[in-house]
Amino acid sequence: MQIHLQGKNIELTDDIKNYVSKRVTNLEKLLSRIEEGEGEVRVNFEVARTTNHHKAGDIFHADCLINIDGKEFYASADKDDLLACVDEVKDALYHEINKNKDRRQTLYKRGASSVKKMLKGLSKRNPFTSKY
């Protein structure tokens, strides 16, 4: 997995780097199962301070683009706290990747179940589309 962290209008201190790295590592467990299938995973994480004029409000921005073998997952957040921004992006991505995984599992089961039914002679057609 390649991780690329970028800062805009903000100094990337070691604390920020470590925090983002830990959050991406939390995603890594989920991503590593995808990587087992020899898929390539690229992570682009960006943190930014959106304004220099304001001291309060949603002045921090974080976004992350994860590319898994060409399929992209993206999340962004704006908050008054940079670390909370990073957390929100991580949570959104975790949810998004899991949702995709669930969908894949459902479709895989559908295909596998169709093959089994057709092989058993229970059906001479695809039981899900009712076509011969």
Added chain:
Amino acid sequence: MDQFSQPPGSKIEKFEKIKTKIQNTLSDLYTQVLGEKFDELLLDIVNKASDLEKKYPNRDEYGVYHALISSTQDVNLKVVYDDFPGEDSIELFVERLRQKYLK
């Protein structure tokens, strides 16, 4: 290496890699191929399984056969960790399916 893992390069380790590759390719196919193409894909798989059934009476002993039809292997049967030879290879077959339906 824990007590359950296989030494690198062992027959079972190679088999596991091939099985994972077959399962991942089928997963890609089942999730990306739609409509009439999906029905055609299912027929290709069923026809391949039927051909193997006729040609190899012991096909149930082959782990790769179960990977193809997504079934569980009978624990009481002997396990064959090899792929079928030559043109009967399931690894080759699913790779051809990938080229046919996903390219």
